[in-house]
Amino acid sequence: MKIIPRRLEGVFEIRLTPLSDHRGQFMRLYDESIFASYGINRRWIQENQSVTIHKGTIRGLxxxxxxxxxxxxxxVAAGAVLDVFVDLRKESPTFGEWDSIELSExxxxxxxxxxxxxHGFCTLCDHCAVQYKVDSKFSPEEDSGICWNDPLVAVKWPTDTPILSDKDKNLPTLDMFLSQNKRLDSV
Known part of the structure; x- marks a missing residue:
C-alpha cells in the first residue's frame, strides 16, 4: 500500500499492491497503522456501494x-470512474478548487x-460499482450539493451530456449556494 498526498491539502491517493499467484490475488484495502502514520486515522462507521449501469452518468457533487x-x-470494485472532489473549506487557500483521479478495478x-x-464521480464505462467508507452516518436533513457543471468551479468532466438524477439536475451553483446559505462553514 502506497499513500500519496494530493494537491488539495488533506486528500490522499492510496495505491493498493496485490499479491498474485496461480490462484488469483489478495489485496489489503485498509491498514489502520499505515493510515495513522499519515495522520488519516478515522473511525469508519458505514460502508456503501453504488452501482451505476451506464457510461457517462454523473453522481454529485x-x-x-x-x-x-x-x-x-x-x-471502484468494478469498472472505472473519474472521481472528483471540490474544496469547500472556506478557510482553505484552495477553496472552490477541484481535483480528480481515475479510479478503476x-x-x-x-x-x-x-x-x-x-464529492462526485462520472462513470467511464457501463456497469460500475463504487464502494466507499464514511466516518459519519448519512443524514437526509443535512444532505446538500453543488451543480456538476458550475462554471465557476469548472470541473473538466469526460462528458457534456451526462445522465443525472433529478436531484443532481437541480443543485445550485457554488455562488448561488453561498448567496442563499450561510452554513458552508459547517461542511
Missing part, C-alpha cells in the same frame, strides 16, 4: 452539513477525501 460531515475512502487506486469537500 454532494456533501453533508455538520454534524453529519463526512470523510470518505472511495474505491484495474488501477486499484483509492482516494481519501476529508471533511469539507463536495
Amino acid at each position: 454532494h456533501f453533508q452539513y455538520s454534524p453529519s460531515t463526512e470523510t470518505k475512502l472511495v474505491r 484495474d488501477n486499484r487506486a483509492m482516494i481519501y477525501i476529508p471533511r469539507g469537500f463536495a
Whole structure:
C-alpha cells in the first residue's frame, strides 16, 4: 500500500499492491497503522456501494452539513470512474478548487477525501460499482450539493451530456449556494 498526498491539502491517493499467484490475488484495502502514520486515522462507521449501469452518468457533487460531515475512502470494485472532489473549506487557500483521479478495478487506486469537500464521480464505462467508507452516518436533513457543471468551479468532466438524477439536475451553483446559505462553514 502506497499513500500519496494530493494537491488539495488533506486528500490522499492510496495505491493498493496485490499479491498474485496461480490462484488469483489478495489485496489489503485498509491498514489502520499505515493510515495513522499519515495522520488519516478515522473511525469508519458505514460502508456503501453504488452501482451505476451506464457510461457517462454523473453522481454529485454532494456533501453533508455538520454534524453529519463526512470523510470518505472511495474505491471502484468494478469498472472505472473519474472521481472528483471540490474544496469547500472556506478557510482553505484552495477553496472552490477541484481535483480528480481515475479510479478503476484495474488501477486499484483509492482516494481519501476529508471533511469539507463536495464529492462526485462520472462513470467511464457501463456497469460500475463504487464502494466507499464514511466516518459519519448519512443524514437526509443535512444532505446538500453543488451543480456538476458550475462554471465557476469548472470541473473538466469526460462528458457534456451526462445522465443525472433529478436531484443532481437541480443543485445550485457554488455562488448561488453561498448567496442563499450561510452554513458552508459547517461542511
